[in-house]
Amino acid sequence: MVRRALPFIKTTILLAFIVFACLPLVQMTIISFVATLPRPDTAVGSLTLGNYANILNDPNLRSAFGNSVAYVLINICITIPVAIPAAYAFSRMSFLGDKHLFFAFIAFRITPPVVLTLPVFQLFSALGISNSVFGIALAHCLFNLPISIWILQSFISAIPKELDETAFLDGYSKPRFIWTFLLPQIAPGIAVTAFFCFMFSWVEVVFARILTTTNGKPISMAINALFGFQTDIGLVMAVTLASMIPGAVLVFSMRHHLSRGFKLGRI
Amino acid sequence: MKDHSNTGWIFVLPAALLLGLVGVIPLVTVINYSFFEIFILDQRFWVGTEWYGDIIRSGRFWSSFGRSALFSALVLCIQIPLGIAIALCIPRNQFWVGLALAGIALPLLVPWNMIPSLWLSLLNPGTGILGRIMADYGWTTDWKLSAVQTWAVLLAMDTWHWTSLVVILCYSALTTIPSAYYQAANIDGAGPWQVFRHIQLPKLQHVLLMAVLLRFMDSFMIYTEAFPINAGGPDGATMFLAVDLGEDIKAFNYGPSAARSVLYFLIVLTVAWVFMKRQNQIDAPETREGH
Numbered sequence: 001m002v003r004r005a006l007p008f009i010k011t012t013i014l015l016a017f018i019v020f021a022c023l024p025l026v027q028m029t030i031i032s033f034v035a036t037l038p039r040p041d042t043a044v045g046s047l048t049l050g051n052y053a054n055i056l057n058d059p060n061l062r063s064a065f066g067n068s069v070a071y072v073l074i075n076i077c078i079t080i081p082v083a084i085p086a087a088y089a090f091s092r093m094s095f096l097g098d099k100h101l102f103f104a105f106i107a108f109r110i111t112p113p114v115v116l117t118l119p120v121f122q123l124f125s126a127l128g129i130s131n132s133v134f135g136i137a138l139a140h141c142l143f144n145l146p147i148s149i150w151i152l153q154s155f156i157s158a159i160p161k162e163l164d165e166t167a168f169l170d171g172y173s174k175p176r177f178i179w180t181f182l183l184p185q186i187a188p189g190i191a192v193t194a195f196f197c198f199m200f201s202w203v204e205v206v207f208a209r210i211l212t213t214t215n216g217k218p219i220s221m222a223i224n225a226l227f228g229f230q231t232d233i234g235l236v237m238a239v240t241l242a243s244m245i246p247g248a249v250l251v252f253s254m255r256h257h258l259s260r261g262f263k264l265g266r267i
Numbered sequence: 268m269k270d271h272s273n274t275g276w277i278f279v280l281p282a283a284l285l286l287g288l289v290g291v292i293p294l295v296t297v298i299n300y301s302f303f304e305i306f307i308l309d310q311r312f313w314v315g316t317e318w319y320g321d322i323i324r325s326g327r328f329w330s331s332f333g334r335s336a337l338f339s340a341l342v343l344c345i346q347i348p349l350g351i352a353i354a355l356c357i358p359r360n361q362f363w364v365g366l367a368l369a370g371i372a373l374p375l376l377v378p379w380n381m382i383p384s385l386w387l388s389l390l391n392p393g394t395g396i397l398g399r400i401m402a403d404y405g406w407t408t409d410w411k412l413s414a415v416q417t418w419a420v421l422l423a424m425d426t427w428h429w430t431s432l433v434v435i436l437c438y439s440a441l442t443t444i445p446s447a448y449y450q451a452a453n454i455d456g457a458g459p460w461q462v463f464r465h466i467q468l469p470k471l472q473h474v475l476l477m478a479v480l481l482r483f484m485d486s487f488m489i490y491t492e493a494f495p496i497n498a499g500g501p502d503g504a505t506m507f508l509a510v511d512l513g514e515d516i517k518a519f520n521y522g523p524s525a526a527r528s529v530l531y532f533l534i535v536l537t538v539a540w541v542f543m544k545r546q547n548q549i550d551a552p553e554t555r556e557g558h
Binding site: 007010011014017018020021022023024025026027028031075078081082083085086087089090091092093094095096098099102103104105106107108109110112114115116117118119120122123138139141142145146149150163174179199202203204205206219220221225235236237240242243244247248251252255256258 | 269271273274277278282286290291294297300303327349353356357369372376378384439477486491512513517523524531542
């Protein structure tokens with residue numbers, strides 16, 4: 001009896017959760033299509049596309065989208081090439097202090113950014129990379145690099161060691177082996193890792209706030225700047241919704257990689 | 268088996284250097300500041316462990332600590348079982364998996380500073396969907412005046428925001444279970460609970476450990492999302508640890524904020540250490556079986 005009803009119960013629970021997950025987003029979408037500040041051509045409360053038109057008309061918001069895309073891409077381009085050899089080492093070799101090093105990486109992953117904001121700001125100012133997308137990209141490595149190593153090493157560990165050994169017998173060096181054989185094998189892993197980097201980096205605000213006081217503001221900070229004496233909440237919601245579109249597209253195109261399963265495990 | 272080879276260091280060196288730059292150098296700076304009274308950065312006076320003493324002795328620190336610990340405990344008790352349950356409910360059909368995962372992941376894509384605004388507008392009694400439903404049922408009391416209700420809103424918000432991460436991690440582990448296991452269980456006549464207990468749960472261990480670690484630390488140090496909901500109120504009932512630190516930093520109290528940062532980092536280290544111990548415990552029986 002229970003067993004026959006199980007698929008039905010499962011579907012109901014899943015749908016209920018998805019409704020819960022979408023409820024605030026539905027609210028956001030509704031408000032984003034409503035005029036919330038009086039304007040000459042539209043009455044407050046009427047349906048309008050004006051909020052979206054305002055995004056396109058506002059140069060600050062346009063450049064904020066550019067900045068967000070830029071720093072996330074730079075972050076991925078720094079994180080992944082650095083993480084792949086490290087993940088390979090953690091997966092295949094045991095070396096002096098490997099456990100301790102991984103412990104340190106994990107500790108930095110879970111360090112709240114607010115703990116390090118002040119010195120990171122000073123350091124990056126001294127290096128001349130504050131108020132730039134490069135600065136945010138670098139700061140976000142603090143949490144993206146450890147998680148990338150963790151994900152990538154799971155993918156590498158899933159590949160049989162015979163592949164390495166055959167390649168070494170054929171005279172390949174370790175770096176050349178990684179480049180020619182390993183990378184094509186772990187391509188889905190790199191995609192999943194890049195997705196996680198995007199997800200944690202795109203929405204982060206603590207480093208983004210402290211590192212962009214004058215310039216290089218990402219979307220989240222541009223939204224913050226919209227709050228004021230008279231907040232156009234419709235515009236705020238429209239910008240938020242627009243900011244989610246790249247991520248949603250990415251999730252949707254990644255869904256097969258995510259659903260085919262990726263083994264995440266121990267170091 | 269892994270090769271014993273210290274050339275591994277060459278491979279991890281770039282990662283270690285990068286984290287040295289963005290992690291270790293700022294951390295050392297913070298530790299250094301925590302022993303000084305600093306008005307402007309060129310003028311500083313050695314005060315020893317005075318800031319630490321002030322924080323440890325203040326009742327405010329310990330009450331924030333207690334609130335954060337309670338919040339984390341509640342978050343874990345809700346989100347981890349819920350995350351596992353949802354992951355188990357995701358269908359096996361490829362098409363629906365994609366859609367379900369995409370729908371579930373949406374809350375993770377909202378900029379963190381917008382999450383309080385979304386929930387405040389959702390609960391707005393005049394215009395919000397939930398707010399109007401509650402008003403229709405005659406529930407018009409202002410939840411901001413009640414500590415319990417503010418906590419409930421915070422927990423609902425955090426559950427909404429982060430359960431998806433637990434679901435995605437758990438689902439990824441569940442898909443690695445070979446279908447032969449399920450067939451064998453079916454032949455043996457195992458019920459859904461036995462399948463979960465003896466096949467699915469063991470596969471989830473490592474991922475769950477990581478999920479617990481991430482969720483514990485992020486909720487323990489919740490900062491961006493918690494404060495705007497009710498400004499730490501009512502009556503300081505939702506003042507969490509990171510809020511105090513954020514206020515010190517905003518006021519440019521270099522010394523006290525640095526001491527606070529170091530204390531928080533010590534908490535992080537302890538948690539990471541427990542995590543590693545637990546991971547080694549899980550690994551121990553596996554390696555025995557392997558030999």
